[in-house]
Amino acid sequence: MRIWGKPRQPTQNPNRVEDLESYPKGQISGNLEETVVFFRESLALCSDLVVKEGVVRNAGGGLLRTAVLYMDGLADKQLIHEFITQPMLQNPLPDEEEGIGRLEQLISATNIRREKDRAKLMQSLLYSSTLVFLEGEAEGLTISTEGWEHRFIKEPITEVSIRGPQEAFNEVLRANTALIRRRIKDPRLAVEALQIGTRSLTDTAILYLQDVANPALVKEVRRRLQEIVVDGIQDSGQLEEYLEDNPLSPFPQVFNSERVDRTVASILEGKVAVIVDGSPYALSMPATFANFLYASEDYYSKFMAATFIRWFRGLAFFIALFLPSLYIALITYHQEMLPTPLMLSSAANRTGVPFPAFFEALLMEVSIELLREASLRLPGTMGQTIGIVGALVIGQSAVQAGFVGPVLTIIVSFTAIGSFVIPSYNTSITIRMLRFPIMFLAATMGIFGIIFGGAAILLHLISLRPFGVGYLEPFQASHWERIDDSIVVRKPTYLMKLRQRYLKPQQLKRRK
Structure with a gap:
């Protein structure tokens, strides 16, 4: 193996x-x-x-x-x-x-x-x-004599941070490699050139530290890129499916970022980055599940504040994934688990609602997804208008018309907020997709369906091994003493002396 x-x-x-x-x-x-x-x-x-x-x-x-x-x-x-x-x-x-x-x-x-x-x-x-x-x-x-028009270096759009560098990649390959080279002034920073696409001949660069990155990892990334046979590549997102070990998994296995500092941090950690000409997003691998719940400003603020915020991100993950399903299970099968005043209040609020709890929640979740997509595809001012109209007018009208109860409106609002807290857009989409089958399981089996769906997701996460690395690293029983940068805790910077062991870097110590 x-x-x-x-x-x-x-x-x-x-x-x-x-x-x-x-x-x-x-x-x-x-x-x-x-x-x-x-x-x-x-x-x-x-x-x-x-x-x-x-x-x-x-x-x-x-x-x-x-x-x-x-x-x-x-x-x-x-x-x-x-x-x-x-x-x-x-x-x-x-x-x-x-x-x-x-x-x-x-x-x-x-x-x-x-x-x-x-x-x-x-x-x-x-x-x-x-x-x-x-x-x-x-x-x-x-x-x-290159002289084509291109977009200048601007602030990140999808990965906004309050504190930290405000530089984002653009669509020019050499400008992106220069941004990384300016931050890593080390002659051992390798920038290998590669062309992908039999017609487009898209320039691609593989970046890594020669004395830090595992040679087996570099060789594997290079091999997978060289085996891609396609007419053309327009964006780095098209490479992700070729680089993933399990393309059928809904969870992303290659990390993408438009921020220069995040890509530089991945390279310094011992990972391999891939930049595609024409794409403002850089890929870094291998990626673990925890990477998609990190934000760049976690490392620019005090460790106590970063740890505190990460706890809330973990809470937001469970809210976005399980909260509507929990509402369906409690209302449909397990009313006795609710306090008596809350149960009576919920029953009174649902008086006159013609749909079961599952169809009621499904109607609201589908409406939220439609409003979200509409606000993204429209220009900025019109998108904000759609959001206000959907949240105030449609939501309030649905409650007054008796299609949904007011409690469900609160549940759906908290669920949407939880999905917005997730820093990674790809992970947020995955959570939104998995929410619907778990809602169906809750409607058919109650709380046991939620447990079954959560266990299935956990087993799938355990089975994923992108580039031979466990997707849930470093959350393994034998690695608890090694955790210094995870969803649970972020140690002070001066105590983080070792690189992540699961990457098998040539130099384990960050400081010589």
Whole structure:
């Protein structure tokens, strides 16, 4: 049995230029006109292809034809004008070099590479580089001139914190790796490059500390990424199902975050992070259930306050998952468990309600889910209006019309608040999904159905082992003495001297 996940059959990775059927094969010739025609015909339906033909003088006063190719919108036109076309028009070719090297010396730009292969030239062009060809030379120059529009570094939107760094990732891969590099100035921070998608060739980066992360974990993450065969990847969320050991589980097994500090903390702990170009969310693995109930500001406030807040998060988890089911079970089967005044009050409030407790709760929960989705899909001001209308008008009208009782309105409100307390959006969705089958069990078997549903969820959580790590780590009987950062307690920072043992890091101590 492998420590870091189940073994899979190795497959050939097609995400390489030499394996792509859509890319042309062969090498360019010294005929400039033939080269330009080749690119024009290959990209005949691409209106954003720009071809600028001109001449350049050699030392003897003769003229040689040149061609500059780039994709409009991907390449920076100002860079092309200042460092490529203008030097070629104003200066003659130097005599010190021969062939394409003369043109390379003339262009005042960095990151220049010579290339003969058509496929690699085409790939560079579509990657926002500029191609320069010279008449009579059977190779061209690829010059890095990235200049696409992108979103600037802003505050986190889905992971808001009161205290702590306010930097979030954006959609540019190199900007995201730079944000991490700025916080971990260690030469042992590895940033491995990988391309995923046979058509999109999406750039992906694997980040980890070479002397801290477990080599078996790094190897397993790299293997799973290399085995992904798909046309294109648009967001890191599409990679999660490929990286999870149990994709059919409703619980997330790969942690995603838009916060730079949380990803940096995961890397320092010995985990592996994955960043996808075009996605403002970074993935880190392996993830445990406790990770999804943490917030970044837990580590920027005093340990007593962080522990106190974590207790309430745990309480909110049980409220969001079991409170409606508990109401159904008590009203339907176990009225004797309620104090007599409360039982009489609840019975009086439900007088005239035409539905059983289960359908009453189901109606309110479905209404809340519809209102939640409506408020998310509408613009900000309209979304707030929908929330107010749903909470005040629809809820009050439903009570006055006799469809639901006022007690259930309070129950549903507390349930919604509990789901909002969960820091992880994916975990919150999971709780909202599991709430409905547990409500059905409560309606059919009462409190025993709730116990059965809770036990089934617990057994499923115990069975999950993302990348060979127990999903409920470190909550194991033999590990209680090791707990220093969990839902139950967070020790003071100066006492947290060891990394999490379940990660099997190469360096267990945080401080050398």
